[in-house]
Amino acid sequence: MFIFSICFISFLILFAISMIFFFFSLSFLMNSLVYFVEWDLISFQSSSLVMTFLFDWMSLMFMSFVLFISSLVIFYSKDYMSHDININRFILLVLLFVFSMMMLIISPNLISILLGWDGLGLVSYLLVIYFQNVKSFNAGMITALSNRIGDVALLLAIAWMLNYGSWNYIFYIEIMKNDYEMMIIAFLVILAAMTKSAQIPFSAWLPAAMAAPTPVSALVHSSTLVTAGVYLLIRFNVLFVDTIFSQVLLLMGGLTMFMAGVGANFEFDLKKIIALSTLSQLGLMMSILAMGFPKLAFFHLLTHALFKALLFMCAGVIIHNMKNSQDIRSMGSLSIHMPFTTTCLNVANLALCGFPFLAGFYSKDLILEVVSLSYVNMFAYFLYFFSTGLTVSYSFRLVYYSLSGEFNSSSLNCVSDHMSYMLYSMVILLSMAIMGGGLLSWLIFPTPAMICLSPLLKNLTLFVCVAGGFLGYLITNVSFYFNNKSLSNYLFCFLNSTMWFMPFLSTTNLVAVPLKLGVVVTKSFDQGWSEFFGGQQIYKLMSYFSVFVQFLQSNSLKIYLMSFVFWVIFLVCFMFF
Numbered sequence: 001m002f003i004f005s006i007c008f009i010s011f012l013i014l015f016a017i018s019m020i021f022f023f024f025s026l027s028f029l030m031n032s033l034v035y036f037v038e039w040d041l042i043s044f045q046s047s048s049l050v051m052t053f054l055f056d057w058m059s060l061m062f063m064s065f066v067l068f069i070s071s072l073v074i075f076y077s078k079d080y081m082s083h084d085i086n087i088n089r090f091i092l093l094v095l096l097f098v099f100s101m102m103m104l105i106i107s108p109n110l111i112s113i114l115l116g117w118d119g120l121g122l123v124s125y126l127l128v129i130y131f132q133n134v135k136s137f138n139a140g141m142i143t144a145l146s147n148r149i150g151d152v153a154l155l156l157a158i159a160w161m162l163n164y165g166s167w168n169y170i171f172y173i174e175i176m177k178n179d180y181e182m183m184i185i186a187f188l189v190i191l192a193a194m195t196k197s198a199q200i201p202f203s204a205w206l207p208a209a210m211a212a213p214t215p216v217s218a219l220v221h222s223s224t225l226v227t228a229g230v231y232l233l234i235r236f237n238v239l240f241v242d243t244i245f246s247q248v249l250l251l252m253g254g255l256t257m258f259m260a261g262v263g264a265n266f267e268f269d270l271k272k273i274i275a276l277s278t279l280s281q282l283g284l285m286m287s288i289l290a291m292g293f294p295k296l297a298f299f300h301l302l303t304h305a306l307f308k309a310l311l312f313m314c315a316g317v318i319i320h321n322m323k324n325s326q327d328i329r330s331m332g333s334l335s336i337h338m339p340f341t342t343t344c345l346n347v348a349n350l351a352l353c354g355f356p357f358l359a360g361f362y363s364k365d366l367i368l369e370v371v372s373l374s375y376v377n378m379f380a381y382f383l384y385f386f387s388t389g390l391t392v393s394y395s396f397r398l399v400y401y402s403l404s405g406e407f408n409s410s411s412l413n414c415v416s417d418h419m420s421y422m423l424y425s426m427v428i429l430l431s432m433a434i435m436g437g438g439l440l441s442w443l444i445f446p447t448p449a450m451i452c453l454s455p456l457l458k459n460l461t462l463f464v465c466v467a468g469g470f471l472g473y474l475i476t477n478v479s480f481y482f483n484n485k486s487l488s489n490y491l492f493c494f495l496n497s498t499m500w501f502m503p504f505l506s507t508t509n510l511v512a513v514p515l516k517l518g519v520v521v522t523k524s525f526d527q528g529w530s531e532f533f534g535g536q537q538i539y540k541l542m543s544y545f546s547v548f549v550q551f552l553q554s555n556s557l558k559i560y561l562m563s564f565v566f567w568v569i570f571l572v573c574f575m576f577f
Helices: 002-031 057-080 087-105 110-128 134-164 180-196 205-211 214-220 225-240 244-264 270-290 294-321 339-353 359-373 378-403 420-444 460-476 478-483 490-497 502-526 529-533 535-553 557-576
Strands: 034-044 047-056
Touching (some): 047 057, 057 420, 110 134, 110 214, 134 180, 134 205, 180 244, 205 270, 214 294, 225 244, 225 270, 225 294, 244 490, 339 359, 339 460, 359 378, 378 460, 502 529, 529 535
Antiparallel strands (some): 034 047
């Protein structure tokens, strides 16, 4: 009963605060309000420590979505984590995770951003290793160490901002956007955002973090950890638009989108397919952000949060019913056993593919049309549209494997939809995945965007989606699968299924090389000749002199010496006088 109460109370409080923030965000949006709230923590003599919060429509709306999804995830965890005797600890970790994200969202100050940023990193590590097995520990280590690179970049940005006399970056962005020193800060912030949002070459930790419980994955991959980098760049976007950094970010985002789309078509783990889907969408957000459309990136960030949380919740119900099996090849005909869950999964998948009038359509279609209208090179244009086709491809592949064909698991099973609390959360998110895109499009863009394209370019998005769906069907068709020449090339399949060897590069270069270097430095310095002739030798000399002085102090040698000197003087005087 206590478990139910803590879940239910947390759900009610977070849901109520979410609704309050949402209506506040509407008020701020309609009236163009921005509030700075300064909280004087400590004031001593002429020095004061002030905590600053920034409230505008963007921060309030994002906080509303984070709290909304968090409340549903906590309610969902009532069923999913019911076997866990430490569920109270799990709920408190999730609440701490949400609090860290809140700190990051409302901070116009790099110091308080670092509090939320490091809080996200620490709590995500604790949640990834929650099940306490070797796989979880390895995943937690690569997650923590990959994110430390971004943390160090943020620390360096804080140190560099001392040149301005304040850490409130929000005051300097517009004025100093062409300043050389702000370019250094922009580079460091982009590096931090690329590690947190898992862009190439830091992508390996995102699928590894799937070792966390599925409710955590639903929260992390929709609105918290991985979106923190995108949100930070939305705030800093004035600094790097139309610079070399935006070109590099566009390239990295496009390659991440393409790599994740290809990798998901070679993956058989249900959660990893959805994780690679998140990686692909993050690449899309980063790319459109690099082209100078922060509102579009924010719009897709919010719509993506709705259907991605629903996708993970559906995956969690399926995994729960399949006795913790995540292999999509052991599934099949789930639409017969779990009609409601598979309906939610299909709606979320169609929203991800950009099916007309679902949540993902309003943002993805607008992004692709803006790209078609913008001045962008052919390679970036190819990455945008081909990656969109790959999204539809792996979505149809997932549907084909899990919902159609024969049921490939044990004939003795209890696969059903009878999990009330999970389904309640999914119903609410299902309605938002259907209506959320249209609602947000009218709020964020009150004036419709007029995009004039030729019929060929206008229909290119639809054509790419249909072609991607057909490709997804072909590569799951068994007869085509065995005749596929690419599968006879083991290295090609291995390259794509391992994210272009990025996990090996990350673990070898990111983790192993610094650790080995640390061993060499320890042996050479801390435990080597410098220690022997330095600290240890000084310690031995000081110990010897200390013992000698103690010997002189704590015996009668001074009396003997004085008497000896007296007799020597006496004898000398006797001999000469």
